[in-house]
Amino acid sequence: MWIRKNTLLAQVMVVFAFLCFAAPGFALDPFAGRVLPTNKVSFYNDGKEVGQYTAEAPLPWNTLVKCDGRTAVRMDQMYVVFEDGSSFIISQSGGDQTLDLKTGTAYFALKTLPEGLIFNTPQAPVVTEMMALNAATGDQLLKGYVKVGESESELGVLEGGRLVVRTSDGQQTINPGQRIILAQSDLGGGGGASELVASLVVGGLVVGGSIAGFVSYQNSKDDNKEASPFTPQN
16 A cells, blocks of 8 residues: 555656646746646635635745645746645745745755755754755756654655755754754743754665655665665655
């Protein structure tokens, strides 16, 4: 069942990849990119629904998007696929671009690192500082994901290179097969204060070819032990 589910997901990703890479260019202002829903997306401003789309449409900046079905977003330097039930805002301010994931999971592919790219989660933001692609990467893309949970969130790199980021704990390098866990921990004292706890976790995985490798993966194994997969589960 698990294999069938991820095979289907990989097939969907191939379709998204074709749509994203084949789509014509678009003006960046006043739009963050273009949204391609498999079912439906709803746009919200100030808590009020302002639009609902079942086909490709421009995505305005600073607009809350709720996904009913898997949804792709094509930006100038980044491609993102959001899982069913995800919600997010893509915003810009002072030269920074922020992908603010409210709920769910987002798989992304980067050709180059957009200047001032920030991944924001309910726990804390992660500021990207540098990206280095692997020389042997055929499609020249860095592929990763952001996942939001009830008590913690994570940012991981699946394949294609390494990502240098900065959290409140300082600068960290995320290599393929690694993730950063973002969680809140109580400091005690009865004041309800909290601090960010960021930790780097290593996982083993094998990722499929092309952009379908976002989520087409299986557990890596050797003769002595089974590797621990870290890619988010639904």
